[in-house]
Amino acid sequence: MPRIPDERPLSPQPGIIDELRRRLPTASVLSTPAELAPYECDGLTAFRQRPMVVVLPETVEQVQTVLRLCHAARVPVVARGAGTGLSGGALPLEDGVLLSLARFNRILHIDPDNGTARVQPGVRNLAITEAAAAHGLYYAPDPSSQIACSIGGNVAENSGGVHCLKYGLTVHNILRLTLIGIDGELFEVGAEALDSPGLDLLALMTGSEGMLAVIVEITVKLLPRPERAQGLLAAFDSVERAGAAVARLIASGITPAGLEMMDNPAIRAAEAFVHAGYPEDAAAVLICELDGFNAEVSFEVMRVRELLLDAGATEVRTARDDAERLNFWKGRKAAFPAVGRLSPDYYCMDGTIPRRELATVLKRIEALSEHYGLRVANVFHAGDGNLHPLILYDANVPGELDKAEDFGGDILELCVQVGGTVTGEHGVGVEKLNQMCVQFDSDELTQMHAVKAAFDPHGLLNPGKAVPTLHRCAEFGAMHVHHGELKFPELPRF
Amino acid sequence: MPRIPDERPLSPQPGIIDELRRRLPTASVLSTPAELAPYECDGLTAFRQRPMVVVLPETVEQVQTVLRLCHAARVPVVARGAGTGLSGGALPLEDGVLLSLARFNRILHIDPDNGTARVQPGVRNLAITEAAAAHGLYYAPDPSSQIACSIGGNVAENSGGVHCLKYGLTVHNILRLTLIGIDGELFEVGAEALDSPGLDLLALMTGSEGMLAVIVEITVKLLPRPERAQGLLAAFDSVERAGAAVARLIASGITPAGLEMMDNPAIRAAEAFVHAGYPEDAAAVLICELDGFNAEVSFEVMRVRELLLDAGATEVRTARDDAERLNFWKGRKAAFPAVGRLSPDYYCMDGTIPRRELATVLKRIEALSEHYGLRVANVFHAGDGNLHPLILYDANVPGELDKAEDFGGDILELCVQVGGTVTGEHGVGVEKLNQMCVQFDSDELTQMHAVKAAFDPHGLLNPGKAVPTLHRCAEFGAMHVHHGELKFPELPRF
Numbered sequence: 001m002p003r004i005p006d007e008r009p010l011s012p013q014p015g016i017i018d019e020l021r022r023r024l025p026t027a028s029v030l031s032t033p034a035e036l037a038p039y040e041c042d043g044l045t046a047f048r049q050r051p052m053v054v055v056l057p058e059t060v061e062q063v064q065t066v067l068r069l070c071h072a073a074r075v076p077v078v079a080r081g082a083g084t085g086l087s088g089g090a091l092p093l094e095d096g097v098l099l100s101l102a103r104f105n106r107i108l109h110i111d112p113d114n115g116t117a118r119v120q121p122g123v124r125n126l127a128i129t130e131a132a133a134a135h136g137l138y139y140a141p142d143p144s145s146q147i148a149c150s151i152g153g154n155v156a157e158n159s160g161g162v163h164c165l166k167y168g169l170t171v172h173n174i175l176r177l178t179l180i181g182i183d184g185e186l187f188e189v190g191a192e193a194l195d196s197p198g199l200d201l202l203a204l205m206t207g208s209e210g211m212l213a214v215i216v217e218i219t220v221k222l223l224p225r226p227e228r229a230q231g232l233l234a235a236f237d238s239v240e241r242a243g244a245a246v247a248r249l250i251a252s253g254i255t256p257a258g259l260e261m262m263d264n265p266a267i268r269a270a271e272a273f274v275h276a277g278y279p280e281d282a283a284a285v286l287i288c289e290l291d292g293f294n295a296e297v298s299f300e301v302m303r304v305r306e307l308l309l310d311a312g313a314t315e316v317r318t319a320r321d322d323a324e325r326l327n328f329w330k331g332r333k334a335a336f337p338a339v340g341r342l343s344p345d346y347y348c349m350d351g352t353i354p355r356r357e358l359a360t361v362l363k364r365i366e367a368l369s370e371h372y373g374l375r376v377a378n379v380f381h382a383g384d385g386n387l388h389p390l391i392l393y394d395a396n397v398p399g400e401l402d403k404a405e406d407f408g409g410d411i412l413e414l415c416v417q418v419g420g421t422v423t424g425e426h427g428v429g430v431e432k433l434n435q436m437c438v439q440f441d442s443d444e445l446t447q448m449h450a451v452k453a454a455f456d457p458h459g460l461l462n463p464g465k466a467v468p469t470l471h472r473c474a475e476f477g478a479m480h481v482h483h484g485e486l487k488f489p490e491l492p493r494f
Numbered sequence: 495m496p497r498i499p500d501e502r503p504l505s506p507q508p509g510i511i512d513e514l515r516r517r518l519p520t521a522s523v524l525s526t527p528a529e530l531a532p533y534e535c536d537g538l539t540a541f542r543q544r545p546m547v548v549v550l551p552e553t554v555e556q557v558q559t560v561l562r563l564c565h566a567a568r569v570p571v572v573a574r575g576a577g578t579g580l581s582g583g584a585l586p587l588e589d590g591v592l593l594s595l596a597r598f599n600r601i602l603h604i605d606p607d608n609g610t611a612r613v614q615p616g617v618r619n620l621a622i623t624e625a626a627a628a629h630g631l632y633y634a635p636d637p638s639s640q641i642a643c644s645i646g647g648n649v650a651e652n653s654g655g656v657h658c659l660k661y662g663l664t665v666h667n668i669l670r671l672t673l674i675g676i677d678g679e680l681f682e683v684g685a686e687a688l689d690s691p692g693l694d695l696l697a698l699m700t701g702s703e704g705m706l707a708v709i710v711e712i713t714v715k716l717l718p719r720p721e722r723a724q725g726l727l728a729a730f731d732s733v734e735r736a737g738a739a740v741a742r743l744i745a746s747g748i749t750p751a752g753l754e755m756m757d758n759p760a761i762r763a764a765e766a767f768v769h770a771g772y773p774e775d776a777a778a779v780l781i782c783e784l785d786g787f788n789a790e791v792s793f794e795v796m797r798v799r800e801l802l803l804d805a806g807a808t809e810v811r812t813a814r815d816d817a818e819r820l821n822f823w824k825g826r827k828a829a830f831p832a833v834g835r836l837s838p839d840y841y842c843m844d845g846t847i848p849r850r851e852l853a854t855v856l857k858r859i860e861a862l863s864e865h866y867g868l869r870v871a872n873v874f875h876a877g878d879g880n881l882h883p884l885i886l887y888d889a890n891v892p893g894e895l896d897k898a899e900d901f902g903g904d905i906l907e908l909c910v911q912v913g914g915t916v917t918g919e920h921g922v923g924v925e926k927l928n929q930m931c932v933q934f935d936s937d938e939l940t941q942m943h944a945v946k947a948a949f950d951p952h953g954l955l956n957p958g959k960a961v962p963t964l965h966r967c968a969e970f971g972a973m974h975v976h977h978g979e980l981k982f983p984e985l986p987r988f
Contacts, residue, residue: 113741113850158689169689171697172666187937191915193846194878195652195663195701197922197930198961199942203665203697207689224747247607253718253787293747293797299789352687356607384688421685428691436691443681448693450948455941467692 016073016097017053023065028103030054039080039098043145044088046347046401047430051078051092058103060186060216067214068184070097076460077182079210081121081153084145086348087429089157089209089465101152104216107131115222116175116192121152121215125159128220137222140167143425144333152215158207160425162258162289162332165383167223169425171206178217179205182456192219204451209427210462212455226291229257230301231325234313235282239263242284243358245311246382249288250355252307254300258289259383263362265342266335266377266390273338276331279315286313286382287328335379336390343375343392347404350426351415355385364414365389372407374400386424387415413438428466436466437473445470510567510591511547517559522597524548533574533592537639538582540841540895541924545572545586552597554680554710561708562678564591570954571676573704575615575647578639580842581923583651583703583959595646598710601625609716610669610686615646615709619653622714631716634661637919638827646709652701654919656752656783656826659877661717663919665700672711673699676950686713698945703921704956706949720785723751724795725819728807729776733757736778737852739805740876743782744849746801748794752783753877757856759836760829760871760884767832770825773809780807780876781822829873830884837869837886841898844920845909849879858908859883866901868894880918881909907932922960930960931967939964 020029030036031053041048052075057063070077076096083090092098104120107128111117112135117128125146128139142161143149149159154170155177167173176190190202205212236242242261249259262270262278262285271278278285286308290300301318308316319325331338339346353361362378369376375392389411393404412422412435422428422435436445448467452459468476514523524530525547535542546569551557564571570590577584586592598614601622605611606629611622619640622633636655637643643653648664649671661667670684684696699706730736736755743753756764756772756779765772772779780802784794795812802810813819825832833840847855856872863870869886883905887898906916906929916922916929930939942961946953962970 113745114848115745158694160688164688171689171694181937181941185937187935187941189938191846191933192848192913193915193918194654194658194880195665195846195915195918197915197917197926197933198939199705199945200652200665200697200701201941201945203694204945207694211693224745226747251607251609251718253720293793295793296790299787299793303787352685352689354608354686386688419686421687421689421691423691424687424689432691439685439691441681443675443679444683445692447675447681447695447949451693451695451698451945454944454948 016069016075019069020053020055020066023069024055024057024062028056028058028062030056039092039100042080042083042085042088042090044086044091044429044431047088047091049092049094051098052095054098054100056100056103060180063099063180063214063216064184064186066097066099067180067182070460071182071184071458074458074460076463078462079156079214081150081156082124082148084149085153085157085429086350086426087423087431089427089429089462091430093463099214101150104152108217110135110222112137114192116219117222118217118219119151121155121218122150125149125151125154132222136225138225139173139220140223141170141173144336151218151220155206155215155218156208156210157427158425160381160386162260162381164425165259165381166255166257171203173221174202174206174218175221176219177202177205177215179213179215181213182458182460190219207427209429209466211452211466212461228294228297229289229291229325230297231319231328232288232290232301232304232308233317233328234286234288234308235279235315236284236286236312237282237314239284239362240359241312242286243382245286245308245313246358247355248311249304249307250383252303254304256288256304256383257291258287259381260287260332261285261380261382262332262335263378265375266339266379269338269342269377270331270335273341274330274334276327278331282314287332289325332379335377339377339390339392344394344396347391347393347408349387349389349391349408349411350424351387351412351420351422352424353385353387353415353418353420357418357420358382358385361387361414361418365411368407368410372403374403374407381424384424385420409434430465433468433472434476436468437476442470442473445473510563510569513563514547514549514560517563518549518551518556522550522552522556524550533577533586533594536574536577536579536582536584538580538585538923538925541582541585543586543588545592546589548592548594550594550597554674557593557674557708557710558678558680560591560593561674561676564954565676565678565952568952568954570957572956573650573708575644575650576618576642578643579647579651579923580844580920581651581917581925583921583923583956585924587957593708595644598646602711604629604716606631608686610713611716612711612713613645615649615712616644619643619645619648626716630719632719633667633714634717635664635667638830645712645714649700649709649712650702650704651921652919654875654880656754656875658919659753659875660749660751665697667715668696668700668712669715670713671696671699671709673707673709675707676952676954684713701921703923703960705946705960706955722788722791723783723785723819724791725813725822726782726784726795726798726802727811727822728780728782728802729773729809730778730780730806731776731808733778733856734853735806736780737876739780739802739807740852741849742805743798743801744877746797748798750782750798750877751785752781753875754781754826755779755874755876756826756829757872759869760833760873763832763836763871764825764829767835768824768828770821772825776808781826783819826873829871833871833884833886838888838890841885841887841902843881843883843885843902843905844918845881845906845914845916846918847879847881847909847912847914851912851914852876852879855881855908855912859905862901862904866897868897868901875918878918879914903928924959927962927966928970930962931970936964936967939967
């Protein structure tokens with residue numbers, strides 16, 4: 001494997017701000033403290049850093065100009081969409097340029113015959129669906145932040161959402177990207193076809209967290225809007241039973257559009273907040289959505305209802321109408337802010353596990369909760385094993401933030417230990433760098449750095465995110481030993 | 495963009511065969527002309543080259559040994575599965591080692607609870623489905639060669655099949671790969687989860703045609719076997735109407751498990767060969783398969799039948815039973831050998847186009863057929879726009895092979911011109927190198943070479959395949975000018 005240096009060699013030239021001002025419109029360069037403040041963090045607000053300068057280019061040529069200047073001056077660049085990311089992928093660098101794509105907010109073309117749309121990266125996720133609605137089409141991936149988050153950020157993080165069980169992640173719903181490399185060169189990856197010849201750079205770019213190139217245009221797939229969507233809500237008196245029901249449902253061959261689980265603390269918090277009519281004494285609820293043609297949905301609802309009752313559900317409700325279906329979702333969608341009312345702060349994790357490990361992992365999380373003395377509420381995309389434990393803490397109590405971070409780290413390492421991964425849909429960013437050291441060995445991380453270097457030899461695009469340096473992993477390993485034991489010294493690889 | 499040298503610097507050491515003999519079991523090293531002969535081509539038999547030596551390792555350690563020796567001696571290595579590939583991806587090099595994975599033929603583990611199987615790369619595609627059948631599961635991608643082709647080759651070429659419209663290509667049906675790099679290091683990519691953190695090396699590896707690493711283990715997804723599969727056969731009096739019917743069917747929101755089209759020459763050839771009862775005077779037939787739960791399939795059959803008649807089908811047959819369904823497929827599956835009976839030789843192309851361009855492209859192919867004086871029969875995966883024109887020629891007539899190749903090249907360039915790609919599921923190999931120059935510009939090809947170099951800095955893994963050198967593209971461009979005009983001088987990029 002090629003060797004990659006651990007340190008980013010930097011000698012930023014202070015003249016870059018003046019140069020940017022000379023080359024871009026006045027309103028496109030921000031550098032006063034008041035102007036910079038809104039950019040100091042993304043959705044992971046625990047990490048904050050004011051950038052050296054913010055640029056808001058309006059054209060492809062201006063993005064090329066910015067990148068060429070940064071390349072020549074060896075100044076790092078962090079691209080930013082709507083800033084809703086939850087792993088700190090858009091956290092600025094003190095000595096870097098923050099490149100906002102907010103002004104790339106146009107839907108360029110909708111092709112209803114082929115079911116595609118060409119859009120700029122700053123377009124909001126939901127705006128694509130709104131624009132496609134006139135043709136009976138929609139864009140499937142729906143992160144919780146879809147009102148606000150941008151499609152460029154979705155591509156950078158390979159975002160999911162409650163419907164990704166049936167419709168896939170962002171990578172399964174895009175066809176083509178236009179990108180600008182760190183040297184300012186424009187290039188395209190992908191094709192309007194199932195596959196693109198040569199190396200699959202489209203998938204490589206998706207989820208690469210701004211480390212390889214800057215996205216300036218995206219062709220997405222649009223799907224026909226289903227004739228009907230039907231909601232079910234099932235209550236269980238144990239989390240194990242709910243987990244087993246999920247496994248049986250998936251094994252039956254039915255793929256729900258969404259299949260979400262909430263545990264009792266999450267149910268109580270949501271119910272107190274939005275009064276969705278959830279059974280407050282249930283140990284777990286499943287919210288299941290089935291979509292498709294009316295006749296097919298009718299059949300599947302019957303089948304799923306039988307299956308859930310047979311799997312031990314104490315109650316299965318079938319939404320009488322769309323209003324009741326939306327009510328089932330209301331609690332789930334409000335779960336994060338609802339939990340926010342229980343505690344001054346919470347920390348949202350995003351691990352993925354094989355479905356069969358659901359019950360085991362929840363038990364271990366409960367034990368960790370007692371160990372750290374921090375409450376936890378669990379909300380997750382049960383169908384694809386993507387957990388979102390919400391760790392409750394109070395940042396004003398000295399030491400609680402650190403404890404919450406350690407707790408979160410333990411949860412992610414547990415996910416890896418049972419054969420899962422440290423992130424499902426939020427990306428690694430700065431948040432999960434240490435856990436990447438647990439998931440990948442040094443050869444595997446080195447290979448990722450080598451691929452990054454093939455696009456960005458000087459390490460200027462979002463350095464320090466997504467893939468940890470070996471130096472950092474060595475330090476993290478040492479920290480674990482310092483705690484008295486190497487927690488997961490020999491993870492079984494197979 | 496980094497610059498990549500155009501030429502592969504080689505100084506092979508003649509001692510490598512002796513060294514391989516010392517380090518591997520006797521029966522694992524083949525070097526006499528008789529032993530080498532079976533390896534001189536894959537399924538693209540027009541290209542033949544005897545390798546310097548063939549190795550058939552039996553263990554991961556032996557593969558590591560082979561790669562370390564080749565790396566140290568700077569000897570190129572071509573990996574080979576079952577040798578059924580249609581683009582020459584496993585064509586040996588005169589001065590290279592041919593590394594056969596044929597002895598990696600074990601299914602290591604089936605996990606019915608999680609719907610996964612761990613297999614070695616030499617396992618036949620169909621053998622996975624056979625082994626999973628006891629659990630009511632199957633492996634979805636089904637290339638025509640599935641009786642013979644190996645799963646490792648499927649991953650290397652990102653193979654499809656008649657069911658990839660609904661179930662995706664190989665990349666959508668695998669979870670994890672264990673690989674050995676050119677330096678002999680073992681590494682893993684992917685995870686048993688929807689997404690894997692960091693760069694998506696799993697997708698990058700899939701379809702990389704042996705250029706990045708050698709696959710030694712694969713974790714595939716298994717799906718529940720559908721309760722029912724139902725076939726329909728629709729006849730049309732024009733290819734345009736059949737194409738329009740395909741577009742309407744997809745736009746309706748129904749995703750058939752398979753949706754295939756054959757034109758009149760293909761229909762006649764197949765009917766004469768297997769007597770499937772096809773309507774021989776139809777301009778085109780569509781074969782549509784719907785699968786899922788019985789109740790859902792019943793609904794969809796009714797809906798599709800109505801839709802096809804409404805779209806102008808002159809006849810729609812619904813298979814009365816599974817025997818009749820298989821009979822519908824019999825002609826389609828026999829199309830290649832059937833066409834082979836019409837002509838001493840045929841050349842199978844594999845372009846992909848946006849569905850809306852189906853009728854236009856077929857008209858242009860007809861015009862090219864007249865221009866070259868070579869007959870053509872069209873068989874294709876209509877649902878995903880993947881064409882397989884079969885060009886009929888006689889290799890014993892001087893000049894006909896060259897004409898067939900030029901004709902094929904023109905078809906692929908036409909695919910690119912209408913917004914498609916030069917390969918759907920057969921890979922680029924050596925066959926479509928020139929057309930890659932049409933699809934990608936020099937920056938894009940250079941970027942692919944840079945990614946290859948991040949894995950294989952000395953260019954030893956399957957050099958000369960899949961991604962053309964810029965030198966070759968320059969020569970190819972020059973050749974086009976020599977014909978009197980640059981055929982597609984300014985392809986519209988959007």
